[in-house]
Amino acid sequence: xxxxxxxxxFDGLFTAIFEVFEYRYKDVEIVSRExxxxxxxxxxxxxVITQNEKTERVLNKLEKNIGKSGIHELLKVYLSEDSxxxxxxxxxxKQSIQHPTExxxxxxxxxxxxxxSKICKSVSRERHRMTAFVRFEKMQDDxxxxxxxxxxxxxxxxxxxFKNRYQDQKWMIYDLRRNYGILYDLENCDFFYPDEKLDLxxxxxxxxxxxxxxxxxxxxxxxxxxxxxxxxxxLHIQHVPRRYWKYLTEKN
Numbered sequence: 001x002x003x004x005x006x007x008x009x010f011d012g013l014f015t016a017i018f019e020v021f022e023y024r025y026k027d028v029e030i031v032s033r034e035x036x037x038x039x040x041x042x043x044x045x046x047x048v049i050t051q052n053e054k055t056e057r058v059l060n061k062l063e064k065n066i067g068k069s070g071i072h073e074l075l076k077v078y079l080s081e082d083s084x085x086x087x088x089x090x091x092x093x094k095q096s097i098q099h100p101t102e103x104x105x106x107x108x109x110x111x112x113x114x115x116x117s118k119i120c121k122s123v124s125r126e127r128h129r130m131t132a133f134v135r136f137e138k139m140q141d142d143x144x145x146x147x148x149x150x151x152x153x154x155x156x157x158x159x160x161x162f163k164n165r166y167q168d169q170k171w172m173i174y175d176l177r178r179n180y181g182i183l184y185d186l187e188n189c190d191f192f193y194p195d196e197k198l199d200l201x202x203x204x205x206x207x208x209x210x211x212x213x214x215x216x217x218x219x220x221x222x223x224x225x226x227x228x229x230x231x232x233x234x235l236h237i238q239h240v241p242r243r244y245w246k247y248l249t250e251k252n
Contacts, residue, residue, distance in 0.1 A: 001027050006048040008032035010078050011055045013086060017093050018054035019046070030086035058093065065096040070105050076123040077116055079153040088112050088119075126150050127157045133244045134162075136171060137215075138208040144171040147198065148247065155182055155191070163189045174198060215249050222250035 002025045006012035016030045023046070062071055074092060077085050091112040095104040107113045136144035144166075148155075155175050159182050162173065166184070172192075174181035180193045245251040 001029065002044045002046055003036070004028060004030045004046045004048050005033050005036055006030060007050055008034050009050060010075065011052060012048060012050040013078065013089065014055040014058045015050050016048040016086075017090055018058050019048060020090065021097075022054075028090075030090060032086075062093065062096055065100045066092075066103055066105055070096075070103065073105055073116065073120050076120045076157070079156060080119045080123050081153055082119055084115070085119075088116055092116060123152045123154065123157070126152045127154045129241075129244060130154055130158050131161050133240070133247050134158075134173065135247050135249050137249075138211045139206050140208050142170065142208065144169055146171070146173045146247075147176055147203075148173060149176040153178060155180070159189060215252070219250055219252070 004016045004019065004025075006016040012032075013030065019025075020028055020030070025046075059071060062074075074089050077088055082088070092104060095107070095110070095113075104110075105113055105116060108117060130148060130150055134146045134148060136146045139145050153175070155173065155178075158173070162171065162182070163184060168186075170185055172181055172183050176198060179197050180191060183190055183192045240248075
């Protein structure tokens with residue numbers, strides 16, 4: 001068994017996949033350094049150094065076989081943070097090379113491809129919910145700030161949506177679980193990685209003076225428009241699961 005250790009990045013993963021073919025490894029596993037725990041003392045360790053050139057060569061080959069949409073599906077698998085993501089993506093690449101004229105991602109008779117399909121549906125569902133349930137709050141510096149805690153690492157998948165939708169105001173979306181976010185300053189829309197996690201105890205102290213008033217008005221509106229006789233909590237939870245309520249101003 002050969003274990004390829006990579007830096008956990010998307011480019012690093014595809015560099016590792018390139019080197020599986022380059023060195024013709026047969027019995028192999030790919031593991032990020034962060035999640036690596038050596039259980040087999042006889043395993044050979046191969047340290048992968050991320051190289052964009054190798055990544056591009058794999059992605060260009062994949063694009064010819066499964067198209068950009070197929071690569072996007074593999075990106076979703078990567079962002080799912082599933083414990084088997086490296087092996088699933090490696091399996092997809094191997095099968096794509098073996099069957100270059102087929103869209104191997106649609107071969108649901110294969111267990112790996114079926115798992116990829118299920119993961120992609122779950123990630124897409126989470127992405128959709130994040131675009132629907134994000135609530136921005138105005139801060140003292142006039143930046144609209146939103147905090148999220150998704151099950152999957154969907155920030156890269158929602159950046160384009162919010163950039164197109166809110167082009168006339170500065171905003172930030174911060175992932176509480178993964179400690180990074182997106183910042184849009186009216187010109188650029190980039191990821192940022194703070195040194196420290198967000199202190200929720202001090203968070204509300206940085207609200208703009210108008211924010212608390214807006215939130216109170218919205219909560220009153222939500223309460224007044226609610227028809228008690230037509231309340232259907234079961235249906236409501238189907239559309240807005242409880243785990244998303246913490247984002248919603250009207251639920252506070």
